[in-house]
Amino acid sequence: MYGIRxxxxxxxxxTVLALAAGTAKAEVEIEYWQYFFDARVSAMEQLIExxxxxxxxxxxxxxxxxxxxxxTKVAAAIPxxxxxxxxxxxxxxxxxxxxxxxxxxxxxxxxxxxxxxxEFFPMVGAMRDGDNYWAxxxxxxxxxxxxxxxxxxxxxxxxxxxxxxxxxxTAKKLTKTDAAGNxxxxxxxxxxxxxxxxxxxxxxxxxxxxxxxQDDYKxxxxxxxxxxxxxxxxxxxxxxxxxxxxxxxxxxxxxFKAGRAGMHIDGSFRxxxxxxxxxxxWGVTELPMNADGMKSNYSSYWVNAITTKAEGEKYDAAVKxxxxxxxxxxxxxxxxxxxxxxxKPSVGLTEANANDDVFGPFIRGLAYANTTKFANESxxxxxxxxxxxxxxxxxxxxxxxxxxAAEAEQKLLDEYxx
Amino acid sequence: xxxxxxxRQKQIVWAWAFLAxxxxxxxxxxxxxxFNAMVISFxxxxxxxxxxxxxxxxxxxxxxxxxFWKVFKNTFVYLLIGTPVSLVxxxxxxxxxxxxxxxxxxxxxxxxxxxxxxxxAMAWVWRWFYQxxxxxxxxxxxxxxxxxxxEFLRSTSFALPAILAPAVWAGLGFQVIIFMAGLRAIPxxxxxxxRIDGVSNWTVLFEITIPLLKPTIVFIVVFSxxxxxxxxxxxxxxxxxxxxxxxxxxxxxxxxxxxxxxxDFNMGYAAAQTVVLFLILLIVSLVQLRILRDR
Numbered sequence: 255m256y257g258i259r260x261x262x263x264x265x266x267x268x269t270v271l272a273l274a275a276g277t278a279k280a281e282v283e284i285e286y287w288q289y290f291f292d293a294r295v296s297a298m299e300q301l302i303e304x305x306x307x308x309x310x311x312x313x314x315x316x317x318x319x320x321x322x323x324x325x326t327k328v329a330a331a332i333p334x335x336x337x338x339x340x341x342x343x344x345x346x347x348x349x350x351x352x353x354x355x356x357x358x359x360x361x362x363x364x365x366x367x368x369x370x371x372x373e374f375f376p377m378v379g380a381m382r383d384g385d386n387y388w389a390x391x392x393x394x395x396x397x398x399x400x401x402x403x404x405x406x407x408x409x410x411x412x413x414x415x416x417x418x419x420x421x422x423x424t425a426k427k428l429t430k431t432d433a434a435g436n437x438x439x440x441x442x443x444x445x446x447x448x449x450x451x452x453x454x455x456x457x458x459x460x461x462x463x464x465x466x467x468q469d470d471y472k473x474x475x476x477x478x479x480x481x482x483x484x485x486x487x488x489x490x491x492x493x494x495x496x497x498x499x500x501x502x503x504x505x506x507x508x509x510f511k512a513g514r515a516g517m518h519i520d521g522s523f524r525x526x527x528x529x530x531x532x533x534x535x536w537g538v539t540e541l542p543m544n545a546d547g548m549k550s551n552y553s554s555y556w557v558n559a560i561t562t563k564a565e566g567e568k569y570d571a572a573v574k575x576x577x578x579x580x581x582x583x584x585x586x587x588x589x590x591x592x593x594x595x596x597x598k599p600s601v602g603l604t605e606a607n608a609n610d611d612v613f614g615p616f617i618r619g620l621a622y623a624n625t626t627k628f629a630n631e632s633x634x635x636x637x638x639x640x641x642x643x644x645x646x647x648x649x650x651x652x653x654x655x656x657x658x659a660a661e662a663e664q665k666l667l668d669e670y671x672x
Numbered sequence: 673x674x675x676x677x678x679x680r681q682k683q684i685v686w687a688w689a690f691l692a693x694x695x696x697x698x699x700x701x702x703x704x705x706x707f708n709a710m711v712i713s714f715x716x717x718x719x720x721x722x723x724x725x726x727x728x729x730x731x732x733x734x735x736x737x738x739x740f741w742k743v744f745k746n747t748f749v750y751l752l753i754g755t756p757v758s759l760v761x762x763x764x765x766x767x768x769x770x771x772x773x774x775x776x777x778x779x780x781x782x783x784x785x786x787x788x789x790x791x792x793a794m795a796w797v798w799r800w801f802y803q804x805x806x807x808x809x810x811x812x813x814x815x816x817x818x819x820x821x822x823e824f825l826r827s828t829s830f831a832l833p834a835i836l837a838p839a840v841w842a843g844l845g846f847q848v849i850i851f852m853a854g855l856r857a858i859p860x861x862x863x864x865x866x867r868i869d870g871v872s873n874w875t876v877l878f879e880i881t882i883p884l885l886k887p888t889i890v891f892i893v894v895f896s897x898x899x900x901x902x903x904x905x906x907x908x909x910x911x912x913x914x915x916x917x918x919x920x921x922x923x924x925x926x927x928x929x930x931x932x933x934x935x936d937f938n939m940g941y942a943a944a945q946t947v948v949l950f951l952i953l954l955i956v957s958l959v960q961l962r963i964l965r966d967r
């Protein structure tokens with residue numbers, strides 16, 4: 255925050271001096287808000303710098319807040335005519351923001367809907383309502399299978415698994431137990447509290463022949479044979495094959511970082527922190543397919559939107575800024591700084607990016623990814639956490655547990671949409 | 673006009689001038705939000721957008737929510753185990769510490785230390801203690817001696833006591849200090865008279881010490897009951913991955929309120945729970961004051 259204040263102070267002094275010299279052009283100042291995440295803030299600083307260089311008459315001030323306060327601040331500021339002209343929000347919050355009249359649709363001339371539909375990855379279509387887009391992402395994220403190269407070498411495994419069956423076999427070779435039979439190294443991490451609930455919903459259920467939701471994610475549909483088989487497979491990793499333990503080392507990503515897990519499913523946003531982990535030699539590959547070769551993935555994204563506070567010349571400046579942050583150049587910067595994937599195939603699927611050892615598997619995953627439309631992501635995640643625990647801790651059958659989860663989630667969706 | 677007042681009236685004016693500060697403080701910082709929470713509990717509000725009147729909907733939902741009843745029960749388990757255990761343990765410590773002269777100040781400091789420690793830091797250290805093999809302290813010890821490990825935090829039966837233990841320990845220091853102050857306030861002459869009569873230690877304890885400690889006990893019981901009914905930081909920090917423990921086995925009412933408000937953004941529902949918690953605290957405090965005072 256200090257850095258930004260200092261920067262705006264120096265800019266302000268510069269403006270005053272320029273005005274005194276009588277050479278300054280009238281400046282439009284717009285505000286941009288996002289939540290605090292180190293890499294995102296520095297990427298955005300870089301984007302703002304480039305944008306200001308190209309548009310000397312526009313000044314962009316960025317403010318960021320801890321994630322926990324973000325929604326409260328946005329909700330309080332915009333109706334009061336304060337706060338951001340351009341705001342960042344999670345794709346799943348769009349309905350709430352539109353209903354509360356916090357954001358306005360993007361203008362058709364600057365953002366032609368048909369062109370956007372062609373240029374962006376298909377899941378961005380969720381931001382379209384009739385003839386307008388409400389918001390657009392700079393970057394998207396998807397899942398992939400991280401693996402520990404050193405442990406693979408130690409176990410004499412030549413490469414990461416390609417199918418679910420291979421996944422189980424590979425994990426067996428990577429699992430270690432102590433004399434008392436307690437697992438001290440897991441073949442693959444497991445925990446619905448991490449990214450596994452996405453893997454279960456959008457990948458496993460589909461790979462076992464199901465379709466997790468219907469009716470534009472308003473109807474739960476995993477209470478089927480496919481859902482039961484997916485749950486049996488997932489819980490079986492711990493209870494039947496004994497290649498993992500739920501709650502092992504507190505968090506899945508902690509176990510992987512500590513070199514105590516052979517494999518780990520996580521999002522592209524994890525790349526940065528794994529790169530900073532000393533002594534960890536890791537690789538990443540696409541999520542395993544099923545026996546028939548069917549692949550699936552989950553993707554999510556944060557979007558930027560113009561708030562209802564932006565009017566007149568601020569609105570015009572906000573449109574220009576939105577155009578820049580959704581440009582190819584901005585997407586490449588975001589990929590390089592944050593590690594999040596470009597939202598357009600034209601940037602993402604360039605030869606260099608798609609064949610990149612690290613980004614490649616995630617970018618290729620985008621081509622067959624699905625985006626869950628959550629009504630309340632943490633509550634829906636909790637339902638799957640409970641589903642696994644009823645099987646694991648209370649010995650409920652997978653069929654009963656899936657049925658109970660589907661019922662609870664349907665109730666939640668009905669409450670949200672009606 | 674001020675000049676025409678009598679001295680007595682001037683004193684009243686000044687008294688009110690000084691009293692105005694706490695009165696305004698209470699009105700703005702305490703009563704207004706409390707009143708507002710009661711109003712919100714009859715509304716639908718997701719923090720964004722407008723509030724809409726919902727009548728008794730939130731209370732109706734609460735009554736029919738199985739999670740609420742689970743949480744309601746947990747809250748009372750925290751109270752009914754936490755309060756007596758901490759009362760007995762802290763009294764035992766204070767009683768013996770009071771008789772001890774050797775390193776008295778140092779020992780008292782050791783007991784008081786956890787009370788001054790941040791609950792968040794403490795909760796995370798205990799969270800680490802409770803982890804399964806290969807990182808958890810307790811389970812590594814069990815594994816080394818060949819005993820099967822215990823899934824402390826990932827068990828529907830052990831998780832709540834596992835969280836309650838550090839919470840009791842954290843509050844102990846304060847209660848020990850209060851008990852010791854209470855013990856010191858009992859006139860020595862009673863003990864001397866008892867010794868002259870040749871009464872046993874147990875009789876002294878039950879006939880002199882405990883009856884004369886009644887005001888202290890009342891204070892500690894009320895104070896710690898309110899604390900356990902509002903338990904939050906230990907539970908929240910020890911179970912962040914699955915807030916409220918496996919299948920809500922450790923979730924107290926305050927955590928459910930927090931989740932309804934700040935992860936589900938259902939402010940009306942959260943406010944309704946707050947009103948219920950307020951009523952519980954009120955009733956429990958009144959009942960305790962009544963029972964422990966007139967007897």
